[in-house]
Amino acid sequence: xxxxxxxxxxxxxxxxxxxxxxxxxxxxxxxxxxxxxxxxxxxxxxxxxxxxxxxxxxxxxxxxxxxxxxxxxxxxxxxxxxxxxxxxxxxxxxxxxxxxxxxxx
Numbered sequence: 001x002x003x004x005x006x007x008x009x010x011x012x013x014x015x016x017x018x019x020x021x022x023x024x025x026x027x028x029x030x031x032x033x034x035x036x037x038x039x040x041x042x043x044x045x046x047x048x049x050x051x052x053x054x055x056x057x058x059x060x061x062x063x064x065x066x067x068x069x070x071x072x073x074x075x076x077x078x079x080x081x082x083x084x085x086x087x088x089x090x091x092x093x094x095x096x097x098x099x100x101x102x103x104x105x
Contacts, residue, residue, distance in 0.1 A: 005057050012054030019047040033090055034097040041083035048075045 026039025049072060056068045 009054040009057045012050045012057065016047045016050030016054065019043045019050065023047065032098045033095060034087060037083055037087055037090075041079060044079050045076065048072060048079075 020043065023040050023043030026043065027036045030036045030039055052068045052072045056065045059065045059068065
């Protein structure tokens with residue numbers, strides 16, 4: 001049973017790190033603020049879930065698991081709220097998203 005839990009933990013942590021890396025690459029490679037914000041906010045939630053789930057598997061049923069669940073609950077609430085606030089502020093400051101390839105016609 002320990003081998004199964006260790007294997008699942010390793011997979012969750014590896015996938016979480018991979019999603020974090022792809023989010024970072026998305027922030028670096030994408031052209032404007034809004035697409036960068038989308039890349040970071042989508043991968044952020046999934047990355048946090050996988051990493052915290054992997055840590056909870058290793059902790060077993062204990063107080064640490066409850067604390068990790070509360071951390072995840074806080075991240076699920078705060079990450080979309082922060083992304084929405086950033087996007088709304090960018091729109092209010094007259095920063096326009098790239099909507100297509102009109103300039104290449």
